[in-house]
Amino acid sequence: MAYLTVKDGVKQFTGFRALNGVSISVERGEFFTLLGPSGCGKTTLLRAIAGFNDLTTGSILLDGQDLRAIPPHKRDIGMVFQDYAVFPHLSVFDNVAFGLKPRKVPADQVKTRVAEALKAVHLEALAERLPAAMSGGQQQRIGLARAMVINPRLLLMDEPLSNLDAKLRIELREEIRDIQKRVDIATIYVTHDQEEALAISDRICVMSAGHIEQIGTPQDIYGNPQTLFVANFVGTLNTLKDTEGRAKLLADLGLHTKAAHWTVRPERLSLAKAGEPIPSRSVAVPGTVSKFTYLGREAHVLVETAAGAVVVQIANPAYGAVRNPGDEVSVLFEHSALMAFDADSKRLPLES
Secondary structure (H helix, E strand, O other), X not given: OOOEEEEEEEEEEOOEEEEEEEEEEEOOOOEEEEEOOOOOOHHXXXXXXXXXXXXXXXXXXXXXXXXXXXXXXXXXXXXXXXXXOOXXXXXXXXXXXXXXXXXXXXXXHHHHHHHHHHHHOOOHHHOOOOHHHOOXXXXXXXXXXXXXXXXXXXXXXXXXXXXXXXXXXXXXXXHHHHHHHHHOOOEXXXXXXXXXHHHHOOEEEEEEOOEEXXXXXXXXXXXXXXXXXXXXXOOOOEEEOOOHHHXXXXXXXXXXXXXXXXXXXXXXXXXXXXXXXXXXXXXXXXEEEEEXXXXXXXXXXXXXXXXXXXXXXXXXXXXXXXXXXXXXXXXXXEHHHOEEEOOOOEEEOOOO
């Protein structure tokens, strides 16, 4: 049995169902991320596990125990919030030690455990400082140390990096992942940031409108999305219009699936060079450049084709390799790069 299981979780508010039969399982030591847009139910699910909001129906088991029968303060769950939630009038040490007092931990153990927690988040030299004089990243480290110092059975993190700037988010997410690996604690992490989820998760649960779209490894979620929602939400996606140009492209590629939606990721496309041989099971479609966006490590070229407008991603664009609006180009489509979805937005196998 998995370490944590939520089965058929339903949360009904007045006139609104936030969770609609959600089931997940999390293993010991796993970093499990709930990913989705605002209002999809991910924070509602996290709060139900923490005990802040009980489920309407369904079960939550942690290491075989029924969590719904245990008050929140007795669940031994560590929680890291979006807004840091530090006490400004207490020192860093006292902030971290706060959760140990109601547990009646002996003073010598408090000192040892707080010191270990502060060392883990690189704040041991700032133990006596007040949080008001510290950066947002440092304050979030306090929150992380406070959650870990109680030796929780489970660690919950609700968008802990969303209030930080982009560079600090990247630095701190890597630290969080490193710490989680060292302490080997099951962690459920909530975010709406796709890149963040891909970078730190063992598995990702993509949610939409109160239900689960797909659960899988980062590679599964990005490389093998099972619904159109997942494909669109995680990463960038080109959707080919239902035109004669699309029909010709599919015929030339030998694709016969009766799909409602045909898509392809920008990095799976390339611009064919004049006179260059076309690989087997590939087709070059002529088009006109309408926009060129240089991003340093990559460039995006928007090309108008008979199959619709598509973005082509160029990795490591050479200096000066600019495409100008109006340039005539050919976009190379590979047979295996296309993804097909039915009218219900479910993934279809490619048939040829």
